[in-house]
Amino acid sequence: MNRLSGKTAVVTGGGSGIGLASAKRFIEEGAFVYIFGRRQEVLDTALATLGDNARAVQGSVSDLDDLDRLYATVKAERGELDILLANAGTGAFAALGEITPEHYQQIFDVNVKGVLFTVQKGLPLMKAGGSIILTGSTTGEMGTPQFSVYSATKAAVRNFARSWAQDLRGTGIRVNVLSPGPTRTDLALDVVGEAAFEAMGATTPIGRLGDPAETAAAAAFLASGDSSFMTGSEMFVDGGLAQV
Template sequence: MDRLNGKTAVVTGGGSGIGFGIAQRFVAEGAFVFLFGRRQDALDAAVAKLGPNAAAIQGSVTELADLDRLFAAVEAQRGTLDILVANAGTGELAPLGDITPGHYDRAFDVNVKGTLFTVQKGLPLMRAGGSIILTGSTTGEMGTPSFSIYSASKAAVRNFARSWALDLKGTGIRVNVVSPGPTLTDLALDVVGREPFEALGASTPIGRLGDPSEIGAVAAFLASSDSSFMTGGEVFVDGGLAQI
C-alpha cells in the first residue's frame, strides 16, 4: 500500500478515535502525517504508535493562533501540504427544550468554525492534486433525537464541501466529505453510553459498530488519486444506517 507515498497530510483531532484511524492508514500508505489536537498525552501516545512518519502539534481548531502555528510547522518541515483532513469535532446530547447557548457554542465553534478556518488557513500550502477531506456524519442526513445541534453542525459541514468545490474550481484541489455512522470511539461512548451505542450499531444492516480503521480506509481513497474524479461529494461509512 503506497498510494500516498511521499505525501504530506494534516489530520485534526488526530490523537485518538476516527482521526487516529485515518492517520494510521495514511502512514501505512506512505504519507507523513501531522496530528493536531488539544490533548498532548493523546498526541504523544499516537506519535509513539505511528513512528517516524508522524509528528504532533498541540492546539485547538477554535483558536486561530494555534492553527497558524500548525501550518507554520508544516511549511517549515515539509514545504507544502497534499492532504488536509478537517476531522476535529464534538457533540453533546440535549433535547429541544434543554438546549443552552453553551451547547450551541461548543458544537458550532469546533465543528463549523474549526472546520472553516482549518481549511482556509491550510489552503495556501496546497497545490494542484491536493485533497481536502471533511468529517461529516450520518446525523447530517437523518433526524436524531437529542442531537439536533451536532446534527445541524454536520449538515453545515456537508454544504461546505459543495460550496468549496465551486470556490476551488480550476485549482486542481478537491474537497469531499467522509461521513461515519456509529463508530467505536471513546468520545462516542462517553456521549451516548456503551449499551445504547452498541444497540445503534446492531440496528444497522451490517449489524455492528464500525471501527476507526474502516473510516481510515475510505479517507485514504479520498486522499489518493483513485478518487481523482470526485469533488463536492460525500461517502458514507455507516453500515447502511443512513441508507435505508
Template sequence: MNRLDGKTAVITGGGSGIGLAAARRFVGEGAFVFLFGRRPEALEAAVAELGAERAVAVPGSVTEAGDLDRLYAEVKARRGTLDVVVANAGTGEIVPLGEITPEHYDRTFDVNVKGLIFTVQKALPLMGEGGSIVLTGSTTGEMGTPAFSIYSASKAAVRNLARSWALDLKGSGIRVNVLSPGPTLTDLALDVVGKEAFEALGAGTPIGRLGDPAEVAAAAAFLASADASFMTGGEVFVDGGLAQV
C-alpha cells in the same frame, strides 16, 4: 499499497478515534502526518506508535486561530507544502430541545463548523494541484436524531460547505469531499451516547454492528489519494447502511 507515498497530511483530532486510525492508515500508505489536537499526551503517544520519522504532534485547538497558524507554520517549515487535510476534529453532546443553551450551541458550532472552516482556509496557501480536503461529516447530517439536533445541524453545515467549496476551488486542482461515518466505536462516541444505546444503534444497521475506526480510515485514504481524482463536492458514507435504507 503506497497510494500516499511522499504525501504530507494534516489530521485534526488526530490523537484518538477516527483521526488516529486515519493517521495509521496514511502512514501505512506512505504519508507523513501532522497530528493536531487538544490533548498533548494523546498526540505524543500516537507519534510514539507511528514513528517520529513519519509523524509530528502539534498540540492546539481548531477554535484558536493562533494555534492553527502555528500548525501550518510547522508544516511549512518541515515539509514546505501540504497535500491532504483531514478536518476531523469534532464534538457533540446529547441535549434535547427545551434544554439547549447558547453555551452548548457555541461549543458545538465553534469546533464542528467554525474550527473546520479555518482549518481548511488556513491550509490553502500550502496546497496545490492534486490536493485533497476530507471533511468529517456524519449520518446525523442526513437523518433526524433525538436530542442531537445541534450536532446534527453542524454536520449538515459541513456537508453544504463541501458543495460550495468544490465550486470555490474550481481550477485549483484541489478536491474537497465529505466522509460521513455511522455508529463507529470510539471513546468519544461511547462517552456521548453511552455503551448500551450505542451498541443498540450499531445492531440496528443493515450490517448489524458498530463500525471500526479503521474502516472509516480506509475510506479517508481513498479520498485522499489519486484513486478519487474525479470526486469533489461529494459525500462517502461508511455507516453500515444506517442512513441508506
C-alpha cells in the same frame, strides 16, 4: 500500497479514534502526517504508535492562533500540504427546550468554525492534486433526538464541501465529505454510552458498530488519486444506517 508516497498530510483530531486510525493508514500508504489535537498526553501516546513519519502539534481548531502555528510548522518543515483531513469534532446531547447558548457555542465553535478555518488557513499550502476531506456524519442526513445542534453542524459541513468545490474550480484541489455511522471510538462511547451505542450498531443493515480502521480505509481512498474524479461528494461508511 503506497498510494500516498511522498505526500504530506494534516489530520485534526488525530490523537484518537477515526483521526488516529486515518493517520496510521496514511502513513502505511507512504505519507508523512501531522496530527493536531488539544491534549498533549493523547498526542504523545498516538505518536508512540505512529512512528517516525508522524509529528504532533498541540492546539484547538477553534483557536485561530493555534491553527496558524500548525501550518507555520508544516510550511517550515515540509513546504507544502497534499492532504487535509478536517476531522476534529465534538458533540453532546440536549433536547429542544434545554439547549443553552453555551451548548450551541461549544459545538459550533469546533465543528463549524473549526472546520472552516482549518481548511481556509491550510489552503495556501495546498497544490493541484491536493485532497481536502471533511468528517461529516449520518446525523447530517437524519433526524436524531436530543442531537439537533450537533446534527446541524454536520449538515453545515456537508454544504461546505458542495460550496467549496465550486470555489476551488480550476485549482486542481478536491474537497469531499467522509461520513461515518456509529463507529467504536472513545468519544462516541462517552457521549452516547456503550449499551446504547451497541444497540445503535445493531440497527444497521450490517448489524454492528464500525471500526475506525474501516473509516480510515475510505479516508485513504479520498486522499489518493484513486478518487481523482470526486469533489463535492459525500462518502458514507455507516453500515447502511442512513441509506435504507
